[in-house]
Amino acid sequence: MTGRPLVVGVDGSQPSLRAVDWAADEAVLRGATLRLVHASLWERYEGATPAGDPGEPSEQVMAEDVVRTAVQRARLRHPGLRAVTDVLPEEPGHALIREGRDAAALVLGSRGRSGFAELLLGSVSLTAAAHADCPVIVLRGSQDNQVRSGPGGRVVVGVGERGADSAALRFAVQEARIRDATLDAVRAWRCPAHETTDHPLLAGEPAGLHEQHAAEILEQALKDVPADVELRRRTVEGPARGVLLGASHQADLLVVGARRDPGHRGLQLGRVAHAVLHHAACAVAVVPERT
Structure with a gap:
């Protein structure tokens, strides 16, 4: 290939x-x-x-x-x-x-x-x-040493702001295709602090608008995914780190992007990639995203 x-x-x-x-x-x-x-x-x-x-x-x-x-x-x-x-x-x-x-x-x-x-x-x-x-x-240290392929395999990718232009998404699609696995595309969303879903008078429409916006971003990002890839779309309320760590328990591979700034000399991971590298329950692929 x-x-x-x-x-x-x-x-x-x-x-x-x-x-x-x-x-x-x-x-x-x-x-x-x-x-x-x-x-x-x-x-x-x-x-x-x-x-x-x-x-x-x-x-x-x-x-x-x-x-x-x-x-x-x-x-x-x-x-x-x-x-x-x-x-x-x-x-x-x-x-x-x-x-x-x-x-x-x-x-x-x-x-x-x-x-x-x-x-x-x-x-x-x-x-x-x-x-x-x-x-x-x-x-990750707790997982087995086998690449799973075929029915039942699952590749999870976190969909960020880059959408369809994401190198991480392209890599995840490739991995799902070669494994004949399901691609689980996840978009995390959150309400601003003043629009909490816990309050009975504020729950419903404000939260629904944020979730709808996340769904629209997800749909746009996935518009070019080949038809031969079994695709699962999910919008989940919560911080991206927590959402992806939760998804890793049912995944064979978790794919995240990490922005690369040529002028920056320190670690270029971001909080999400750093968290899943340390705590995910499956293999983690960190894919460079050029700025």
């Missing part, structure tokens, strides 16, 4: 091996090459005397073993899979962001070997999701 590879970051940790499994399934569905990349700063320490048993393998040998194990795992899962590997003596976050420039998507585990148990999302995954030029798919 695409000439660009699907890149997965590997470091030998259980979350990264789960990402390898998931990425292998995804690569088969896309008809794409799987590129398995391990990046670390082992080269910095090659000249130092190793602590402990001098017969222990060097960091470079260990890195090569990580990618060899990962590619063997992927090919056992899908014997005909096209897969290549690379070991990069670089800081992982920056290396993976660069690898993503020519990738169809970048797939990562929620945490790597150096992740602290109390952290919900590792720094490498967070950095890549905030800066990569391609969609970044993060496998």
